[in-house]
Amino acid sequence: MMLLSGPLSVLMGAAGIAHDTLFAASRYAYRFDLTAWGWIHLVIGVALVIAGLGVLSGRSWGRGAGGAVAAISLITQFMFVPYYPLWAIPVMTLDLLILFALTRIHIETRGGQ
Numbered sequence: 162m163m164l165l166s167g168p169l170s171v172l173m174g175a176a177g178i179a180h181d182t183l184f185a186a187s188r189y190a191y192r193f194d195l196t197a198w199g200w201i202h203l204v205i206g207v208a209l210v211i212a213g214l215g216v217l218s219g220r221s222w223g224r225g226a227g228g229a230v231a232a233i234s235l236i237t238q239f240m241f242v243p244y245y246p247l248w249a250i251p252v253m254t255l256d257l258l259i260l261f262a263l264t265r266i267h268i269e270t271r272g273g274q
Contacts, residue, residue: 163227163230173199173206180195202241228263231263
């Protein structure tokens with residue numbers, strides 16, 4: 162799921178950096194320039210992809226990094242809802258599913274023990 166949420170954030174970031182006219186919001190407390198939002202989403206998307214690759218390869222840091230980056234992504238997507246809710250809400254759902262999957266207790270059994 163991180164390898165899905167990450168590229169979606171990268172695409173959102175590329176659209177924001179390119180000064181796309183897709184995003185618009187009126188009065189909003191977390192109002193940043195769209196280029197700033199673009200860079201935020203781009204960095205978070207790349208971090209999600211790296212953490213996802215870490216989880217897939219079984220690295221010890223993958224689950225922790227993935228959970229942290231997914232939580233940050235969830236917060237930034239929540240702050241981005243007034244700009245483009247039809248994109249931010251499904252990505253928030255993905256981030257919640259990522260957090261649920263990574264924070265579950267995983268008990269491993271070996272050799273039928």
